[in-house]
Amino acid sequence: MFQLQKLKIARQGRTLLQINQLNLPPHGLTVILGHNGSGKSTLLKVLAGQLPSDEGQVLLQGRPIATYAPRELAKQIAFMPQQIPQPALMQVRELVELGRFAWRGWLARWQENDKERITAAMQQADVSHLAEHALDEISGGERQRAWLAMLLAQDAQMLLLDEPSSALDLAHQYQLMALLQRLVSTQSCAVVAILHDLNLALRYADRIIALQAGQIWFDGSPAQLLAHPQLDDLYGIELDILARPGKHAVAVVA
Amino acid sequence: MKRPAWSLLALVTTQLAALHIQIGTPLSLAQQWQALHEVQSLEQLIFVHTHLPRTALAVILGMVMALAGGLLQLLTQNPLASPMTLGTSAGAWCAIVLAGVLAPTLQLPLEWLALGGSLFALTLVGALAGWRQLHSLNALLAGTALNLLLGSVAAIAVMLNDQYSRTLLVWGTGDLAQNDWAWVLWLLPRLAPALLLIPLLCKPLHLLQLGSQAAAAAGLNVMRLAIITSLLALWLNGLAIAAVGIIGFVSLLAPALARLLGAHKPADNLGMAALLGAITLLLADIVAIWLSHHLADLLPTSAAIGLLGGPILIWLCLKLPLASSLPDATGHPFRRQPTALIGWCLLAALILLLSAISGKDAAGHWLISWPDAGLWALRWPRMMAACAAGMGLAIAGLILQRLLNNPLASPDLLGISAGASLGMLIGLGIGTSLSPWLFSSSGAVVVLLALCWLAPRQSPARLILLGIGLSSLLEAALQLVLAQGNQDSFQLLNWLAGSTYHTTPTQAIALLGTVLILGGISLVFARVLLLFGLGETLAQAVGLAVPQARVLLLLLAGLLSLAISSQFGPLAFIGLVLPQLAIQLGARTIKDQLWLASLIGAALLGLADLASRTVFFPSQIPVGALASLTCGSLLVIGLLGRRRRLA
Known part of the structure; x- marks a missing residue:
């Protein structure tokens, strides 16, 4: 779905991101890992069309991403930022309804199927009970789930999530990842998510891309990452892999 | 800050002051010198009691206004703050107008009225924009809204009492013309607190540039500093308003220009702003005098400075970086009931009827x-x-x-x-x-x-x-x-x-x-x-x-x-x-x-x-x-x- 070629982003003489070749298919759950300042968020912003590339090309369905009109783009990709805004007075339902903007535009009324999508999305993200609450009176984790509901209502082929689990408690982190995995397997939509938790990534990802200093350091399956001889270099700290018979292996700081 | 810049500015100030003295008078230099010792002709009388005090007042007031603006800018960390943009000048003016209209017999001292009015205005702006938001656009929005409001209050007062106010209007426009040394002598002793306090404030204000929380963590009593600095700034500005009425822009432009010239430390910034303030006001007054010679009407100094400063202000607005407002951490309590629109409709209709x-x-x-x-x-x-x-x-x-x-x-x-x-x-x-x-x-x-x-x-x-x-x-x-x-x-x-x-x-x-x-x-x-x-x-x-x-x-x-x-x-x-x-x-x-x-x-x-x-x-x-x-x-x-x- 995405093709990146010879991409380079630099700010004040410092290269933030340099990617020779990267393809992202319209299916599968891809997790981006990397240390602070490795260019994860920059990459996601480029994919979301919010940051134009200085050099190289970003093609979406074979077309440069800059040529898409905002609504066309929003039908293809949905984006969750790291910082979710908390506009005063906006109710959760109103937020989720905005996900249908890409399909209905400025004026058209919501159709029957819009309403169905909105209700279903709120159920999937587990925010139905919050529908009438304002965004600035719910917790950070609830706000992240409300935003996810909006992305689901947007019906895009690809979800781009910048640290979607940062404000979630442990149970909701795993619920979120399970939900994303279900979405990927049933609805043929793709997910690209930035995560900080290596174990969460190892357990749910179909593919892991690890960045280091703006360059792709690893691109492969979780099993390949576990077998990587220099895994410690990823975060610059020594890691132990604990193999657990019948369960997922976990990585812990040695 | 480099020494040459200081000496250059000082040189320009004295040159302009000299030019300012010369532009008004037909006397030769020798006659002027003589007039200082002994007045012999009417021209010399006018020179001593009109031209000289006007120049002195321009220099002093330019410095005073620049210091007022500079202090406020340092305190709020807002490059566009000034008594004008924060609405405090309008507050001072409004207080003087209202006191003149409502209690003309009391003869309250102008400088205290001005201080009270501007304090009221600053409090209102702080409450409106949030005291922690004074560095951001919010302060300017609140200040401008307040300017407009106080303007309409003053307008009502003026319209209800147009006999009295005609003279007030002329006074309120900020003209530097003088006919004796009274205002200069009135002003000088009242400047003393500023001259004593400003050197003490420089270091704490420098610390404040880290942000108020960090400064407090470093041991600064931010509240006390804020109160002293703002009182001082408002006092200075109130003096200027009481002496000649509102002359905007100097208080905004001089410190901003000083910063553009590289004076970032409070002491440098204030000192250079004072010189630049004197220069700006002298320059504007020279333009005003020159235009008044060529036009039928008298052109007040403030109008001249407005015409010079307005475009510069717009340019500054577009150029200077300004912090966006912080998210409001407190959150607003809102009522939870749904709106009874019908009820409000009926009420509105009833009021209209x-x-x-x-x-x-x-x-x-x-x-x-x-x-x-x-x-x-x-x-x-x-x-x-x-x-x-x-x-x-x-x-x-x-x-x-x-x-x-x-x-x-x-x-x-x-x-x-x-x-x-x-x-x-x-x-x-x-x-x-x-x-x-x-x-x-x-x-x-x-x-x-x-x-x-x-x-x-x-x-x-x-x-x-x-x-x-x-x-x-x-x-x-x-x-x-x-x-x-x-x-x-x-x-x-x-x-x-x-x-x-x-x-x-x-x-x-x-x-x-x-x-x-x-x-x-x-x-x-x-x-x-x-x-x-x-x-x-x-x-x-x-x-x-x-x-x-x-x-x-x-x-x-x-x-x-x-x-x-x-x-x-x-x-x-x-x-x-x-x-x-x-x-x-x-x-x-x-x-x-x-x-x-x-x-x-x-x-x-x-x-x-x-x-x-x-x-x-x-x-x-x-x-x-x-x-x-x-x-x-x-x-x-x-x-x-x-x-x-x-x-």
Whole structure:
């Protein structure tokens, strides 16, 4: 779905991101890992069309991403930022309804199927009970789930999530990842998510891309990452892999 | 800071002071020297008692105003803060005017009145914008709104007492002309606290540049510093206002220029700002003297400096980085009940009916009955126009507040009403027989076109800054016209205060029609307004073509503002308060807010129309000024209420 070629982003003489070749298919759950300042968020912003590339090309369905009109783009990709805004007075339902903007535009009324999508999305993200609450009176984790509901209502082929689990408690982190995995397997939509938790990534990802200093350091399956001889270099700290018979292996700081 | 820069500035200051002395007098240098020892001719008398004190006053006041502005800028960390932009100059002026009008016999000392008035204004701006937000755009928004409000308060006072005020108008315009050394001698001892305190304040102010929290963590008593510094700044500015009236811009420009020249440390910044302030004021006064020689009318110094400073201010607005406001951590408590729109509809209708049928008869007794045909024909156009204006301002305010994501945005800050007023001024200046409406609306159209051209390129916050710059330019030009104190200036004052009594039926119907159509359009765009709540980047990610939407919404608000301000002049606070009031009354969705705000707007302005006819019967106060005053007071009451709930 995405093709990146010879991409380079630099700010004040410092290269933030340099990617020779990267393809992202319209299916599968891809997790981006990397240390602070490795260019994860920059990459996601480029994919979301919010940051134009200085050099190289970003093609979406074979077309440069800059040529898409905002609504066309929003039908293809949905984006969750790291910082979710908390506009005063906006109710959760109103937020989720905005996900249908890409399909209905400025004026058209919501159709029957819009309403169905909105209700279903709120159920999937587990925010139905919050529908009438304002965004600035719910917790950070609830706000992240409300935003996810909006992305689901947007019906895009690809979800781009910048640290979607940062404000979630442990149970909701795993619920979120399970939900994303279900979405990927049933609805043929793709997910690209930035995560900080290596174990969460190892357990749910179909593919892991690890960045280091703006360059792709690893691109492969979780099993390949576990077998990587220099895994410690990823975060610059020594890691132990604990193999657990019948369960997922976990990585812990040695 | 390098030494050559200092000596260069000092050199320029003395050169300009010398030039300033020479430009006014026909005497030769030798005669001037002689005059200092012994006055022999009338020319020498004029030289000693008019020219010399004027130069001395220009130097001293330039420094004083620059220090006042510099202190405020250092304290608030806001590069555009100054007594002018924070509304404190207007507060001081308003206090002096009110004391002169209401208690002329008391002879209160001017400098204390000025200090009290400006303290009141600063407190209000702090409460409005939030004390921690003074570094951001919010402070400027609140300050400008307050400027407009206090302007209308002063206008009401002046209009009710025009005998006394004619001299006041000339005084208030900030002219440096002197006829003895009295003011200089009055000023000098009162400057002593500043000269003693400023050296002590430099180091703490430097620490404050880390931000107030970090400075407090480093052991600074931020509260005490803030109180001392702001009192000192307001005292200095109050002295300048008491001595010569409002001369804007110096207090804003001098410290900003000092910073552009590289003086960042408080001591450097203040010292250099003082020199630059003296230079600016000398330069402006030289221009004023020179122009006054060549023009028929006397040109006050403040007008000269406004004409010089306005464009520079606009340039600074576009150039300087300004922090965006912090998210409000406290959160607002909102009522949870759903809106009973029907109830509000009924209440508004009742108020309108009451305002329509009540009035006073010739003897001043209350009369509540359906007016006869003649009276009704006089009454309905102005009432309809007032209601339409209320609705329109509410809608325009709501659009701008949603567009900017800032509850302090309001249509009077867009610069459109400033454009209308400037157009009106030009029309009066040309003195043609064409309708003044034509001039005011073409002034507004020019600003609106400029806004639409800039909208896709600049962020909305910058656009508002531009509007603030324009408003300041307008104030300078206004002072120029008002200084003449003739019939024209009162006509203008009347229009500026938003009077409705010349409204024709056609104008009223046209205004109502425009407001209803534009309001209907904004109702349809409710979804887009909601999207702007997410912030522009994310609204784009959800699929909104942000630049186009921005232009469209600005156009809507601008057209509303144009339609209203070309008839009423600038109306402060109404567009700011009504949308917020609707939220406080329980409107949750945008559509509810639109309906409720415009209903309250119509009812409020209807009521203001009634009050303008009856309260000071038989004279009339302009509806707009009255409504601005009401909205301003509502805001203050609301703020006090919130303070109590938090405490």
